Amino acid sequence: MSNSLQKTLVLLRHGQSTWNLQNRFTGWTDVGLSEQGHAEAIESGRRLATAGLRFDIAFTSVLKRAIKTLWLALEEMDQMWIPVRRSWRLNERHYGALQGEFKDEMAERVGKELVQRWRRCFDVRPPSLTEDDTRFPGRDPRYAKLRHEQLPLGESLKDTIERVLPYWHKTIVPAFGSANRVLIVAHGNTLRALVKHLDQVSDDEITNLNIPTGVPIIIPVNGAIQPIKSVREGIPAQLEKCGDIEP
């Protein structure tokens, strides 16, 4: 590995999932990729290979839509051999009792404005699960090592940031010590959390940011693992605002 290489972080949201396609709140529900999502993942690998990027390590969540996207992208780059680390801390934001609900049906029930607030406002939590709910993560063996207080019942973006950033600081940033190119394949809201941190986006402004599925965001970083230019410039512009009524 040459140390003269520009250190680069790439963020990639998983390809479209079957529940993105059905427009359902997903969160920690472990759904697979749709046919389109599968194609998006392969295309993301193609784009990264065309950009000449070779990775030293990859990070992902413990949810298969992200893991499969990573596999497909690495396969396309012929880099399936690189080390991969998975963590629950990169999981999508937990959507509480909304998980499984259809977003448009929910908007008819409670109003589009509230649905949009749940989805995009910085510190608005979705309605909570209870621990006897089958969707409670404490019932899932992959979370058996989490402390009770780490098991979410429903998270705001603020809560999500609070569990993503310790992983960023303790595990991902140190990985750059021996790696020049680091790939993170994660989820819409965990990537919003990272972009908020990297670009120092205000709590208010972050409500405008949406991360598209399957589009790699290429971020050259300096020695302190800070972006050399604005991360948001590399992300297609979005019109959503906190509380806005979506079309």
Ligand SMILES: O=C(O)[C@H](O)COP(=O)(O)O
């Ligand atoms: O968990 C979900 O429903 C999606 O992955 C992200 O949904 P959002 O765009 O409504 O936050």
